[in-house]
Amino acid sequence: MAYTQTKAALQRLIDDGVVPGVSYAFVDGDRVLSGAMGRAAIVPRSEVLRPGMTYDVASLTKVVGTLTVTLQLLAQGRLRLTDSLHDWLPGWADRRVTIHHLLTHTSGIIGYIPNRDALNAEELTAALLTLHVGPTFNRKMVYADVNYIFLGWILEQALGAPVQDLVRQRVLEPLGMRHSTFTPSDPTQCVPTAFAPGRGMVRGQVHDPKAFVLGKRCGSAGLFSTAADLATFCQGVLHPERVAAVLPPAWVHRLTADLTPSGKARRSLGWALTVAQTPTPHWVIWHSGFTGTYLALDPATDQAMVFLTNRVHPYAPNEPYLDQRNAVVGTYLAEK
Template sequence: MNVKIEQFLKESVNRKIFPGCCVAIIHDQTTEYYCVGYKAAYPYQETNKIDTLYDLASLTKVVGTTPAILRFIQSGRIHYHTPVYTIIPEFKNRDITLFHLLTHTSGLPADFDWEMTENKEVIIQRICEFSNQVVPEKEVIYSDLGYIILGYILEKISNQSLDQVIESQVLKPLEMYDTKYSPTQINKCAPTEYSSYVHHILQGEVHDHKAIMMNGIAGHAGLFSHIFDLEHYAQMILDNGKYKNQTFLEEQYIHDMFTNFSLKNQVPRGIGFLTYTPDSLFSSLNSTKTIAHTGFTGTSILIDQENQIAIIVLSNRVHPTRENTEILNWRREFHDFVMKHINDDIEN
C-alpha cells in the first residue's frame, strides 16, 4: 500500500469531501486497495469496509449499459448506426441512432421535470414523443434520457428484463457477482441521501429519482457494486477487452471508448466515456489515451491505457445531503496526486 496515497485519502475524509471511500488503483497488472473513513455518518458513524457496496449512479451507464450494447453489436444483432425507431417503433425521431445515444450526441436533453407518480412506461413514452423535437449531431448533451432508451433497447432485443440482460451479458462474464440492481444485502450498502420522496435515508435503494420511478432498474443508474468487482471491469479495458484471456469485447470497441467522436469545440466523448481533455477531472500527467466517467453519488473511474493505470473511487459524498459538492474539484486533485506518487515506494 502506498502510504502517501492512504494519507491523502484520510485527509480527504477530514476535509469532509465524503464520509469515507473505497479506492482501487491498478498499475502494471498490480492492484492496491484503500478503505478509509466511514460507511455511514448519520444518524451515527459506522466504520467503512473494503467490500462496502456503493450506489454507482451514472457509472451504471458505462459499467452495465454500454458494454451490454457493445456485446450485442459485436454479435451482429444490432449496429452503431441502427436507428432507434427500428427497435422502438414509438420513438418519433427517425435520425437518432444507437451511436448518437452512446456518444451523447442525440440532442436529447439531460433530463425532464418529472412527477414522482410517473412510472417506467410514462418515462419511455415521454422521451419517445419528445425525440422528434431534437436534431442529432449538433452538440454534445450528456443525457440520462438517452441511456434510459438504451436500457429499454436492451430489453427489447434480448426479451429479458434489464437486470437479467446486464447480468448475463456483463456481470457474469466479468465475474462481478456482487454487482446488482436492488441489492438484497442492505447492511453492506453505503447509505446516500435523506430522500424527500420516501422520507428516510436511502440505503440499498437507488438514489436517482428517475431510477426510483423505474423500480430501481434503469440504463442510466441503479447498479450497486464494490471495489473488487469494478477492478475486474477496469482490468478488462486495460487488457484491450480481454478478461482472464477470454475476449469480452473485441479491441475495436475498446478503441472506440478512447476515440473522441465529438465535433470541434465540443465536450470530447467516446463510446460511453469522456475522453481526455487537459481540464475536467483528468490529471495533467495522464496520457491522451485516458477515459473517465463519474457518478452523482460520489463514484468515478479513470482509465489511462497508455500508462496502464486505472483509478476507481467509490464514495457516498451525498450522505447525508447532496449539498456537499467538494468532490467536484477533489477528483482532479486526487488523480494528480496518484499520478505523481504512483511509483513511490509501497509499504506492505
C-alpha cells in the same frame, strides 16, 4: 506503486468533511492495491466504513453495464452505430437520432417532464418518449441519462430481457463480479446515500429517482458494486483479449478516441476523455457517478483507479465535492 500522494488526497476529502469515507483500488497490470478509510455513515449514527462494502455506483452503470452489452451486440453485427432509435423504439418519433448519438450523448434530446418523480413506470416510460430533439443535436455533447435509458430499451428489444437482467447475465457473472448486483440482499453491507423525501435515508435501494421507478428497465443507473469488483472490470477493459466474449477487443480499443461528431468534445462511446502527460500526452478514459463514484483507466500504461465515496450522504448535491474530486484525479494522473 504506493500511491502515497493520491491516498493522502483521498484522506483530505474526509479530513475536510467533504465526504464521510472513501473506498479505493489502484490497478497496475495484474496487481491491485485497495483500501477503505473514514465512515460509511454519519446519520442516523456514525458507522465505520468496512472494506468490501457495496456502493450505489449511479452512472457508472452506463459504462460498466449498458455500454458493455451494447459493444457486444455491435461486435456481433446485431446493432449498428447508424441504427435509428426510431427503428428500435417506434414510439420515438424523430428518425435522426442514432445509437451513435445515444452512446456519445450527442442526441440533443431535451424536454421537461412535469411531476416526473411522481409518475409510475408506465407513465414515466411514455413521458420519456415524448421528449424532443433540441438545437445541440449532432453538434454538442450534452450528458443526459435519457440516452442510456433508451439504449437499455433497445437492448431489451434486441435480446428479449430487461437491461439490468442482461447486464447481470452478460457482464457481471462472466467477469466474476460476484459482489455486484441491482438488488442488494443485505442493506447493512451497502453504504447509504442521501435522505430522500418519502423514502428516508436511502440504503440498499437505488438513489436515482428515474432508476427507482423504472427498475430493471433502467440502463442509466441502478448498479451496486465494490471497489474490488470494479477493479476486476477495469482489468477487463485494460486487457479485453482475456475476456473477449464480454469486452470485444476491437471495440474496446476504440474507446480512447474522440468519437463525437465534431471529434473535439472529449467523448468516446460512453466514456469521457482526459489527458495524461506521462510518458507522453495521451488519452485516459473516465466516468463518474452522481453519488460520488469515479473510474479512470489508462490503457497506454495498464493502470486504473477506482474511487468510491458517498458524497450525497446525508444530503445531495454537495457541489464542493466536484472540485475536490477533480483535484484527487489530477494528483493520481500526475503520480502514476
